[in-house]
Amino acid sequence: MFGKNIGIDLGYGYVKVTDGQTAYLFPSTVGIGQKIRFKSLLTTFQKPTENLAITVDNKKYFVGQLAIKQSEVVTRSLGRNRIEDTSTKVLLLAALSLFADKDDQSFNVITGLPVDYYSNFRDDWTELMLGMHAVKIDTGQQEKNKIIKIEKLQIIPQPFGTLYDKILNNEGEIRDESYNDLKIGIVDIGFKTSDFAVADSLEFIDKLSSSSEIAMSTAFNFLTERFREKYFINKESYELDRVVETEILRVAGEAVDVEEHINEAFSIVANKIATEINNIWDKRELDKIILTGGGGEAIAKFLLPKFPNMDLIKGAQFANVRGYQKLCTNLFRNTYSFSDESYA
Ligand SMILES: Nc1ncnc2c1ncn2[C@@H]1O[C@H](COP(=O)(O)OP(=O)(O)OP(=O)(O)O)[C@@H](O)[C@H]1O
Ligand SMILES: [Mg+2]
Incomplete structure (x- = not known):
């Protein structure tokens, strides 16, 4: 057994x-x-x-x-x-x-x-x-x-899961040796926290790694506030996932397109995350930055253009x-x- x-x-x-x-x-x-x-x-x-x-x-x-x-x-x-x-x-x-x-x-x-x-x-x-x-x-x-x-x-x-996802195959064997000699930054944007971790030749570098409270909930708080001001409606954060997914807010039976507000919220979060990355890392020292987490998927289109060596991992919410x-x-x-x- x-x-x-x-x-x-x-x-x-x-x-x-x-x-x-x-x-x-x-x-x-x-x-x-x-x-x-x-x-x-x-x-x-x-x-x-x-x-x-x-x-x-x-x-x-x-x-x-x-x-x-x-x-x-x-x-x-x-x-x-x-x-x-x-x-x-x-x-x-x-x-x-x-x-x-x-x-x-x-x-x-x-x-x-x-x-x-x-x-x-x-x-x-x-x-x-x-x-x-x-x-x-x-x-x-x-x-x-x-x-x-x-x-x-x-x-x-936590974010090292994403690194192992990249380098190991489904049988748990190393499929990509190219990471062995690289210095990699991993940006994991979650619901409530974002984690920044550095792996140098696959070793965790504690002093270059940190967590932040800027994450999807920052965008959700912004949206809750917007929806309250504009449509007099109160949405809890767990209800917002669905609104974000469909880009539709139901107000008294009517479907309102809220894409514009979502984009605004996500680009604010992307800007804040970019500032944090620039504060903690000298990005020229990193060979690659991997973007991961469900929040990474959400804000990728606003964050990727700011970092030429950043990639979004496939299926980011499940990468870890x-x-x-x-x-x-x-x-x-x-x-x-x-x-x-x-x-x-
Ligand atoms: N495909 C997707 N497109 C856009 N947004 C997504 C997608 N998948 C997940 N999300 C967003 O990602 C958020 C959750 O991400 P994730 O599961 O990585 O967080 P978490 O790991 O629970 O949080 P934390 O890392 O803070 O502990 C959800 O709130 C959702 O809004
Ligand atoms: Mg997470």
């Missing part, structure tokens, strides 16, 4: 998780689980991430979409620097539960911490998560008891988690085949 190799990116906005075959995304929201008084009889097939409830340490939590819809108290604030924060543990176990086929499922996990917290909190985190966790999971039908066992856990600076999973396969594959074939 050997662990599944899983990558988990616990973002402030969204949890991304993959086993290399299937990837899931759900909002990083945790609420107190309650009895749902009436379940629509007409509910059609739902994705497992839309109905995620988990009992951890004898408390039931709603997670992701279900928390947004049904819980009274919803937190979307991962205090990732606070080790006692339960929502992080709940999100991590909920993410793993999506891959727990067996009643007693083992995992090897790679995950990331923001660069500001990495050095201080890595060890506490590892200690908290390693080992066995008895949970109950409920994805709409029936509650099931499961043991989630985290056999191996590695924590790396893909890299974590590939690294996991690279590090733990050997344990698997060795024990499996030699001792089975």
Whole structure:
């Protein structure tokens, strides 16, 4: 019995998780689980991430979409620097539960911490998560008891996932050696934070790496303000993702095209990020800058023209988690085949 190799990116906005075959995304929201008084009889097939409830340490939590819809108290604030924060543990176990086929499922996990917290909190985190966790999971039908066992856990600076995604193939082998000698900047724009990291010959350079609070939520706050002034409507930040995606705001049943406001908000964020990059890095010293994160995708068209050596990675919102999973396969594959074939 050997662990599944899983990558988990616990973002402030969204949890991304993959086993290399299937990837899931759900909002990083945790609420107190309650009895749902009436379940629509007409509910059609739902994705497992839309109905995620988990009992951890004898408390039931709603997670992701279900928390947004049904819980009274919803937190979307991962205090990732606070080790006692339960929502992080709940999100991590909920993410793993999506891959727990067996009643007693083992995992090897790679995950990331923001660069500001990495050095201080890595060890506490590892200690908290390693080992066995008895949970109950409920994805709409029936509650099931499961043991989630985290056999191996590695924590790396968050944006390094993107780097591993670039250099490793799906089997976790090195496919691109050209990065070995380069000095690379990685700009990871997320929901609530942006991380700036430097890798010199694949080594993490702590003193050139930092985090900032300018991210997609900066653009969302701007939009909330605009929509309030102009249309007298109040939109929460988790409702804005949809508005941004469709570029349509519904005001009293009418569809209003808000593309212009979105572009304004995104270009403001791109300008602020550009200023930060110029403050922390001498960009002539970097061979390449990789733009990543869901927010990277969002503001790329405003940010890329400012940096000739910057590229947007494909599938940017999932780039970190893909890299974590590939690294996991690279590090733990050997344990698997060795024990499996030699001792089975
Ligand atoms: N394809 C896309 N186009 C435009 N915007 C996108 C796209 N995908 C994601 N986003 C935006 O990216 C944001 C979330 O990005 P991401 O999942 O990287 O953040 P996070 O990792 O949860 O946050 P943080 O890094 O701050 O912890 C969403 O709010 C959404 O607006
Ligand atoms: Mg992120």
